[in-house]
Amino acid sequence: MADARSIILHHYDRSPFSEKVRLYLRMKNLGWTSVEIPNVMPKPDLMPLTGGYRRTPVMQIGADIYCDTAMILMELERRFPLPALNLPGHEGLAKMVASWADRIWFQVSVGVIFGTIGDHVPEAFKQDRAALMGRPFDTDAMKAAAPMLRDQWRAHLMTLEERLEGGRGAGSGNWLISTKPGLVDVHAHMNIWFVEQHVADFVAQCFEGAPLALDWYTRMKAFEGQQPEALSSTDALAIATRAGPRLKAATVDGLEPQGLVLGEPVAVAPEDYGRDWVTGALVHADDQCVILQRTDAKAESIHIHFPRAGYMVRRG
């Protein structure tokens, strides 16, 4: 089994998507290494590793770079299978829950938070997020919409209450799927944690009508895990330079919908926001993962891994 300390997470404290990975690491009691990155551009030591992908978090293991929490959790579960969090009943369903939590509920959470604290957000942050989203980051509009977004936020929370109530009725335990916490629980936790960081009284108010969700969330927060070791971003870059990527059996199967072939130049970008195209040579593709090989003056040879769902892949 790989050494858990080789897991390097590029992240920042307040990042909700990073918290998803940190929670996962705590639940598995895995050791890891922490590189604190800026929450706005520029990110000069990250770009040579990711080829231009700017979102947070990014995981590094040697010279292999994993972009997006979907890819990060798939890889961690593959390398560190025990204790399993992709438990029976969570397979496939965890990704469906992630789509809801990461896109629909997350956008409501952003509106609730910045509709509340928007007046105190630095202009540079707003401009950065406007560039990220490709539209104005309009905190006045979020402020106007905040009451309606709060209604919606509570409705999403109550979906968890309904699930927990249903599970209890079926005698299947007090986690979202069964008698143990798994990936579905990890994905469902993120938005509550995010909003609680900024607007804790609103979350507490919603929990008044959701006792089972409150009890579940309290148990999710109780995982202690291990303290990470801190690493500078320049040292992380040096590790990538020395390591060289770990070659997965390089394959591109005949079922690729676009007929992509091994070694050809391709570009990959998220389809929702932060649509920066990362270019490289195709070294692996399957239905869940695409890997590009890049050579960078600062980081040398790197393999960058992206999930397929939610990402565009094009030739050239």
Ligand SMILES: N[C@@H](CCC(=O)N[C@@H](CS)C(=O)NCC(=O)O)C(=O)O
């Ligand atoms: N689908 C991505 C979303 C990541 C995301 O939106 N992260 C936020 C921070 S939590 C971000 O990138 N913000 C801009 C930045 O950090 O530069 C994932 O699951 O990793």
